[in-house]
Amino acid sequence: MSAGLTVRWALGHANPEIAQALRDYVSESSHARFEQLEGLHFKTWRMREGEWFEGNYVFVDDAARSAFAAQFAPAAAESPVSKLTGAAPILIEESEIVSIAIGPERAVSKPTGERG
Template sequence: MYGLSVRWSLASAPDGTDTALREYVHDTSLARFTGMEGLRFKTWRTRPGEWFEGTYVFETAAARDAFAASFAEVAADSPGSKIIGSAPVFQETFDVVAVAEGSSGFAAGPGPV
């Protein structure tokens, strides 16, 4: 499996950005990536007030690399960048060594509100 991380800094983001990002992910972005061809899963991570990140895991390096290249072209104008008020601070690819599913199972959908 092949990963991609895209991270934005929230250090200079306006008040309410954390809430706006959570609402955007729950209301729009989650549906956009559910069932996406070549994508195994995507996780949205945040440390409120510090950073916001999309972490993607793709089936093939080609699928990951194609998505990474296309996203890099529009990253500064992406919905996340518009909400945050700045472009991502980094975008990096990585290899996934393994994924373990715990006894509680894998749950797709929104996280805590």
């Protein structure tokens, strides 16, 4: 069974340029780092400008998620996204991944740093 983790930061307090700064961070740094994370099926980065930014992780199992969370959670307030947004995450939530459907396109989005 796959294991999920969602980490969300509020953006309501952040300056208007934060959305582009977050796109650049994902494009220039974060995406490549998570391509190498053992035990990770995939990660998505989602954002609603002016509202929130989040990372959604799907790990191969609970052990892989727990290992990542044990390293991330204690330092979450000092993470790169927390530094960019000026605040710690408002949510760190584990979940069960019931199923994953891969569509016929099987496309993987590469970050460009541009609004998509």
